[in-house]
Amino acid sequence: MADALRAYGLIVAMWVRSTMAYRASFALTTIGNFAATAFDFVTILLMFSHVDALGGYSLPEVAFLYGTTSTAFGLADLLMGSMDRLGRRVRDGTLDTLLVRPVPVLVQVAADRFALRRLGRITQGLLVLTYALVTLDIEWTVTKAAMLALMPLCGAAIFASVFVAGAAFQFFAQDAAEVQSSFTYGGNTLLQYPPSIFAKDLVRGVTFVVPLAFVNWVPSLYVLGREDPIGLPDWFALLPPVVAAGCLGLAALAWRAGLRSYRSTGN
């Protein structure tokens, strides 16, 4: 494990050095990454120029949801976002090179072309979250504070599991990279809005099937003191760390199954 992390760190450092060779390009793409995600929030602001509440949630509350999921997703995207390139590597046979190196394949794929510009998304998420925390009137308790601190970490772990599971799926269907986008980018978009506006079956689906709701919905409802639309008991709010650990475990199993079934294209 320590070796794997060290290898990850080395590959990341290499890509960061190579990125820094073109500082202007790095600055521009980071700003671009920031702006790209900022447009999402501008859309929400435009919506709130017409209404005072969306599904019963005020702008600061939606900003809270937005900030928590963006930060969590941004972290996962930074650390594991390169996983969706796996299909391409399987197709052109460059995965074989990774197999013969004495470093776990998962580490190599995850760190491949590490994109520091993705800090732009995290920064934007943190800014929106700060705005939400400043404007919201929350009665803080130790539990709530702990939940807030854990949200980006557990959320990032859940999103990272989706990235890994999606990549494992690409061993079987190389061109299906877009399917995982609907759970990663789509999930991130979904979680930016209050759960009360979505169909209950959809909310149940992202709670019990693909547990994205634990990224921010479930703990946020507790922090914000909001009713759960599908009537989950309060103690569910304490589950994100458990769910995150479970997701990581399942993703690891999926990755093994995928890697084991890999047959080189031969070249």
Next chain:
Amino acid sequence: MRLYAVVAAGGFRRYATYRVATAAGVFTNTVFGFILAYTYIALWDERPQLGGYDQSQALTYVWLGQALLMTCAMMGGGFEDELIERIRTGDIAIDLYRPADLQLWWLAGDLGRAAFHLLGRGIVPMVLGALAFDLALPVSPLTWVAFLVSVALGVVVSFAVRFLVALSAFWLMDGTGVMQMCWLVGLFFSGMLLPLNLFPGLLGDVARALPWSSLLQVPADVFLGTHTGWDLVRAYAFQGGWALVLLAAGRALQSVATRRVVVQGG
């Protein structure tokens, strides 16, 4: 003319080859369609008739957006990556001595791509959306025809913008930054994130006058029956006007750019 028809057919076939990718894309479009549809329902529940749409028109707008996202290449994609790569590597020199016009060649290919994306990526999400929600589908076949014309004009405008972006590689060599800016602006000002008639005041006026509104807002309004009679002619004139201006600009830039090409022997 026959040559360009062949190129267009090639563009169509090229994208039709990747069936799994198409299915995956349809899946993603549908997921995003559902997410957006629920946010719009919440919005229109608060403010019925927002932006002059009723709720079912707003939902129709969502699914049109998903259906046209790839067709009008609102997030970029398609030929420009390839053209930029050819400019960077110098392969563009080969394109220039072909007995075909550079701009028309890529336009034909992109039209073929758009036709495939309309059929392959457009129909299924729209049908699924219509099954799940109450959509305002046009009754008159004429409206459907008028819509398709508007989409075709939108594709040409989209092409013309991306052609300009791709040509910037003659000066910048690396098109990544400009392309990123291009799809960002395209996504926002096409009305993909929110219909442009919900943009307030001056921002709304500017957004509706920019070429990107031809990509989604105008075709969607034609589909929803907002533009009829002379209004429809005006909408076409708007799209056609931008198409001509941008294509002409592309042509001008192309002639300046090709003077920069130095073919190294080898």
